[in-house]
Amino acid sequence: MRKKTSLLVLMLFIIFSLFSFxxxxxxxxxxxxxxxxxxxxxxxxxxxxxxxxxxxxxxxxxxxxxxxxxxxxxxxxxxxxxxxxxxxxxxxxxxxxxxxxxxxxxxxxxxxxxxxNDDVYKGAADFCLRYMRQQRSGFNPYLKDSCHTHDGFSLYGAKAGIKDSTHFDASGGWHDASDYLQYSTTSANATYHLLMAYRDFPAVFTDEKQANGLDGKNGKADVLDEAKWGLDWLLKMHPKKKVMFNQLADDRDHISMRIPKEDSQYGKGFERPLYFINGEPQQRGKFLNATTGTSSTAAKFASAFNLGAKLFKGTDQKYSVLLARKANSALSFALQKPGVTQTASVKSPYIYAEDNWVDDMELALASVGFAKSDLKASKSALAYADREKVTPWLAKDTAAHYQYYPFVNLGHYELAKQLTGAERQKIESYYKEGIEQVWARAKTNAFYRGVPFIWCSNNLTVAFAMQCKWYEELTGDNEFTTLEQANFDWIFGCNPWGTSMVYGLPNWGDTPADPHSAFTLLKNYPIDGGLVDGPVYTNIYNSLIGIKLSEADEYAEFQSDLAVYHDDYGDYSTNEPTMDGTASLIYLLAAKETQAKTASNKTYSLGANVRGDSTLKKVSLVFTGDEFADGGEKILQTLKDENIKASFFLTGNFYRNPKFKSLIKRLKSAGHYLGAHSDKHLLYCDWKNRDSLLVTKKQFDEDLDANYAAMASFGIKERDALYFLPPYEWYNEKITSWTRLKGLQLVNFTPGTRSNADYTFPEMNSSYRTTEEIYKSITNFNEQKANGLNGFYLLLHIGTVAKRKDKFYDRLPDLIRYLKKDGYQLSRIDN
The missing domain is CATH 2.60.40.10 (Immunoglobulins)
Structure with a gap:
């Protein structure tokens, strides 16, 4: 009896343990x-x-x-x-x-x-703009005070006939990080990211500030005001055709922490040095940099000026013309002496050791096309792209500080959008090659972490997420969507330390509280929106000079021989916010907010996605096939003639049919989406009682696996085809859940037209629909409904029984031209 009682107690204890909160x-x-x-x-x-x-x-x-x-x-x-x-x-x-x-x-x-929810990222990009405003030099809107108004006095300009200590007005711009020196490279890159964010996602940003950063609307999005603050300073750093400066101040800035207006590191009058770009190594004190030319910095100027000229053309024509003119002179300056310009250091060995420059030239030349098509510039940009296919750090597990900068090749993205055919595909393949290098490292761990833990690892993480996003946008290939999300998740807490790497975001979560910043250390001012450097390899941390934690390490149990991160003022290597990293994050957050909004505009039925974004004039032509493919050749030729991509969901029966082998290969080669439609074209649930399943989960899994096995013979991997369209377009919520368990998304046609009736034939009596009836059902829906065919998945068949003589695919050219004329973009269902 005693044993039974003990056993009962033990069982109750186990049950309680399992269900306890x-x-x-x-x-x-x-x-x-x-x-x-x-x-x-x-x-x-x-x-x-x-x-x-x-x-x-x-x-x-x-x-x-x-x-x-x-x-x-x-x-x-x-x-x-x-x-x-x-x-x-x-x-x-x-x-x-x-x-x-x-x-x-x-x-x-x-x-x-x-x-x-679909508002989780709402306002996050604007929140991070707070840090950019707080970093302003000249007039600082956060402090409501001015600083560095005497900048600056030139050095190394003798070759251009400029005596040392000649004064140039260089007040303005952003302080680089928690120190107050200012670099042209990081400022130009930050400016470009802010301009891109406004260009690509204008609806995300609000107007709550004046141009000077103080409260009050001025009719411009705040992100554009901030980008102009950067452009205005870059104009000062390139005041004449043959005059350009690489940095303002140097590492003597690091002597002590202080609020900006108290900056007296350089002596009488607070004069700060301006380092002229002469294309030669520069030495101050005992440290010599490895400058080889003028291209890396000057090309960044040209890109920012060109994009600025495009965006301000409609609102400030005079400013736009000025920027366009400066872009031309900056590009000429970049070509003076091909090579890289590194920063100068006086008291410490830490510099921005940028070692690559052809990526900057690629972007500069691609940006020429922002004003008008320029075939010569595009060809030159393409030549530079071929010289650095992959940003080098992507293939490495270490790099020097800012050795490969920017951390993402923006030129590939901007250039690919201007190219077509094989040239575009080549640039897209460069992005994919770099992503695959990181993925090879990332797929071995649960965090999908493949980004090296070098200084500013968070900046690299943001940049890599952007490259994944741009690759998917350019190609429609969503193979790396999960990898991109993992890098984004890492920034906001899905990392070994369980903390967000952005000050104050989200305000309910664990975020940096004691960053390496004078604002927080001396005045307890919040640095809202600042992205901190991020974890570094433990061996890097142990080798750094002057690091001493100011308090007990709250993350001690999560440090390892691999990497460390400290939320401690004393650790400048992992917990210092950076202006350029924050600007990149603003772009990524704007993209994420837009993506979430777009997803919320999609339509789902029983868990299947049945319509894309109903606010966008986009249509996806979807073709299914099992037994027949009589329309295949004509459909393929029509899509080629009209230069559009479509989506084909085919059964295993279709993929294995030797008569269709050539067609499938050409569909794949042409860049169309090829997906699964079940192996044997099974009917999953009863026509009259939809909740009544006609297959078991085992049968469903085996059939779908066989479908993907047939696709594999054409080189189509499951990760390349994550959308699955059910046979007979008939399913229920159980089928949707089984699909999700396999890591796939169920999709179906958008209801409202009779496009899917193109398989019917006269002997079906009242179910039969003529081609004219089908065509009219599509055009009538478009013309009579509020959002027309926005986001529609128009389902047709690649072939039909011989008894149907009235083939709808004969009208496909007319349908496509009708849609194009009405402003619709036609694309693959996964894009």
Whole structure:
């Protein structure tokens, strides 16, 4: 009897432990998340990290208010040891698509609060603009005071006939980081990112500030005001055709921490030196840089000026003309002596050791095309692109400080958009090659971390996420979407330390509180929106000079032999905010907010995506096929003639049919999307009772796997075709959930037209629809509904039975021209 009682007590204890909300091993296991949140239909992954041997078999999502389990999943992928942890795993809850506030629970461990909605990134880009305004030199709107008004006095300009200590007005711009020196390279790059952010995502940004940064609207988005602040300073740093400066002040700035207006590091009058770009190595004190030419800095000037000229053309014509003229002279300056311009240092060995410059020339020449098409400039840009296909750090696990800068090749993105055919595909392949280098390292760990832990690793992380995003935008290939999201998640808390790397964002989460900044140290001023440097390799940290933590390390248990991060004023290597990194993050946040908005405008039915963004004039032509392909040749030729891409969802039967082999190869070669449509064209659920399944999960899985196996013979991997269209376009919520468990997204045609009736034939009596009826159903819907065909997935068939003589694909040219005439962009369903 006593044994039975003990056994009962033991069983009750086990049950209680399994369902308790209390962490089972609070010192041993953690769940890392994106503290900012996740869009409803986006990639949603957390990381399990444990110092024990435990890895959960399943996890639950628990509603914050009701405390009820709303989602349970086995989608946990173990990865083993990483950094300080013995076990890690990816917890994928992308299949959950309800907005709200939740906790993830696994093996008794609770995550921080998980927020899911399509507004999670709203206002984040504008929030980070606060840090940019706070970094302003000249007049600082945060302090409501002026500083560095005497800048600056030239050095090294003898070859241009400029005596040392000649005064040039160089007041303005941004302080580089927590110090107050200013670099043309980082300022031009930051300016370009801000201009891009406004150009690509104007709807994200608000107008709450005047041009000087003080409160008050001025009719311009604040991000454009900030970009102009950068442009105005760059104009001062390039005052004449053959005069250009690389930096203002130097590392004597680092002697002590102070508020900007108290800057007296350089003696009487607070004069700060302006370093002329002469294309030669420069030495101050005992340190000599490795400058070889004029291109790297001057080309960055040219790019920023050209983009600025384009954006201000409609609102400030005089300013636009000035910028265009300065862009030309900056490009000429860049060509004076091809090579790289490095920064100068006086008291310490730390410089911005930029070692590449052809990427800057590529962007500068690509930017010439912003004003008008320039074939010669594009060809020159392409030649530079071929000289540095992949930004070198992508293939490395280390690099010197700012050795390869910018950290992403913006030229590839801007140039690819101007090219077509094989030339464009070549540039796109350069992006893919670089991403694959990082992916080879990232796929071995649960954080998908492949970015090296060098100084400013967070800047590299943001840049890499942007490259993944641009690659997908250019190609429609979403192979690296999850990798991109993992890098974004890393910045906001899905990292070993569980902290956001952006000061104050989100304000409810763990973010930097004690950064390496005079503003916070001396005055306790918040540096809202500042992106800190990020973790570094432990061996780098141990080799640095002058680092001494000011307090106990709150992240001590998460430090490792791999990398360290400290939220401590004393650590300038991991916790110093940077202006240029923040500007890059502003672009990425604007992109993310726009993407979330776009996703929220999509339409879903029973969990399947049945319409794209209903606010955009985009249409995706979707063709399905199983037995027939009589329209294949004509469809392929029409798409080629009209220069558009479409999407083809084909069964395993179709892929294996030897008669269709040549057609499939040509569809793939032409860049069309090739996806799955089931292997045997099974009917999943009853026509009359949709909830009644006609297949088991095992049958579903095996059939779909066979479909992808058939696709593999054409070199189509599952990761290349993550959208799946169900056979007969008939499914239920269970089929949707099974699809998600396989990491795929179910899609279906947009209801409202009769396009999918193009397979019918006269003997079907009342179900038969003529080509004219089908065509009219499409045009009538477009002309009678508020949003027309915006975001439509128009489903047609690649072939039909011989009994249908009235082939709709004969009208395909007319349909495409109709859509184009009405302003629709036609693209693949995954783009």
């Amino acid at each position: 209390r962490d089972k091993n609070p010192e041993q296991s953690w769940i890392r998340i994106n503290l900012l949140g996740y869009p409803v239909n986006g990639s949603k992954v957390a990381v399990w990290a444990s110092k024990s041997d435990q890895t959960p078999a399943l996890f639950e999502l628990i509603d914050e208010k009701t405390k009820k389990v709303v989602y349970t999943s086995l989608n946990v992928k173990p990865f083993g040891a990483y950094g300080p942890f013995k076990q890690t795993a990816r917890i994928n809850f992308s299949g959950f698509d309800k907005p709200g506030r939740f906790y993830i629970k696994a093996d008794g461990v609770l995550s921080p609060l998980v927020i899911i």
